[in-house]
Amino acid sequence: MISVGILGAAGYTGGELIRLLLNHPEVEIAFANSESNAGNKVYDVHEGLLGDTELEFTSEMPFDKVDVVFFCFGHGKSEAFLKEHTIPASVKIIDLAQDFRIKGDHDYVYGLPEIHREEIAKCQHLANPGCFATCIQEGLLPLAKAGLLTHDIAVNAITGSTGAGQKPGATTHFSWRNNNFSVYKLFTHQHLHEICQTLNELRPSSAPRAIDTLDEGYEGDGITVDFIPYRGDFARGIFCTEVVTLDKPKTAEEIAQLYKDFYRDAAFTHYSDSALDLKQVVNTNKALVHTEVFGRKVVVTSIIDNLLKGAVGQAVQNMNIMFGLDEKAGLNLKASAF
Numbered sequence: 001m002i003s004v005g006i007l008g009a010a011g012y013t014g015g016e017l018i019r020l021l022l023n024h025p026e027v028e029i030a031f032a033n034s035e036s037n038a039g040n041k042v043y044d045v046h047e048g049l050l051g052d053t054e055l056e057f058t059s060e061m062p063f064d065k066v067d068v069v070f071f072c073f074g075h076g077k078s079e080a081f082l083k084e085h086t087i088p089a090s091v092k093i094i095d096l097a098q099d100f101r102i103k104g105d106h107d108y109v110y111g112l113p114e115i116h117r118e119e120i121a122k123c124q125h126l127a128n129p130g131c132f133a134t135c136i137q138e139g140l141l142p143l144a145k146a147g148l149l150t151h152d153i154a155v156n157a158i159t160g161s162t163g164a165g166q167k168p169g170a171t172t173h174f175s176w177r178n179n180n181f182s183v184y185k186l187f188t189h190q191h192l193h194e195i196c197q198t199l200n201e202l203r204p205s206s207a208p209r210a211i212d213t214l215d216e217g218y219e220g221d222g223i224t225v226d227f228i229p230y231r232g233d234f235a236r237g238i239f240c241t242e243v244v245t246l247d248k249p250k251t252a253e254e255i256a257q258l259y260k261d262f263y264r265d266a267a268f269t270h271y272s273d274s275a276l277d278l279k280q281v282v283n284t285n286k287a288l289v290h291t292e293v294f295g296r297k298v299v300v301t302s303i304i305d306n307l308l309k310g311a312v313g314q315a316v317q318n319m320n321i322m323f324g325l326d327e328k329a330g331l332n333l334k335a336s337a338f
Helices: 012-022 077-084 113-122 131-145 192-202 252-262 308-322
Strands: 002-007 027-033 068-071 092-095 125-127 153-159 225-231 238-245 269-271 287-294 297-304
Touching (some): 002 012, 012 027, 012 308, 068 308, 113 131, 113 308, 131 153, 131 192, 131 238, 131 252, 131 287, 131 297, 131 308, 192 225, 252 269, 252 287
Parallel strands (some): 002 027, 002 068, 092 125, 269 287
Antiparallel strands (some): 153 238, 238 297, 287 297
């Protein structure tokens, strides 16, 4: 059995992670850390877990008793935590924040299983991709690999309120969010950096350079993304459309086959011949993609559950790969029909 520790266990991602791991056949939860909830039952905060566990939150962090620890912190807190605490070298780390997603002076592997499975299987420290980043990349990876991303890419994506975390804010209260719609972080969303990093790494060296470039935060003349995120009036899920301009036209059949071939062996990412709707993925670890072609324009639709494939579901998927388990272990989740 794999012994797991969870830091930041009282938030949305912490609760979803506990829910998954309680049903994982190869896992036992050694501790669920939350300073503010120490001594309380997990179901006092994550009420849906009543009847499933008697686990209590703890302020302790017995790293010597675990094989892997999940960081369910807010962005920026993981790096700060590691400067103040020592985790044994034998303990694997899966970080759900953005602190180590960009390559730099660290050994964290970017955990996108569809393209990094071999690196994930061998790594000790893993940076789990962001929710928007996962959804957008799943829609663009096949085109990047084929060298077809030679112009700026226009992306629009809408996310549910759980993407903002559990702490209430001016734009997360029900009375503001309900029956409402808004845009935020135009062209500056923090996930853009990891998206462009991956797309430029995947792009063949022989492919033409991008014709248009956006200088905001990026160097050189590689693939760039013009991203407009939206806040939706629903709780969970991301619905994304990506518009790509090709140098030369391709048929709808050619583009669809490109995606089917790319994701043929993917455990959770699937190509759909039909248009998508968000309920197909909510409460699952799936990513679904669909394409339509209009002359030189390819419109890609990609959808995920932001808390699962966009966060802890993918984190558990990565844990399975890191420990040599069945990639789907603990993730047999089905979408509701209604």
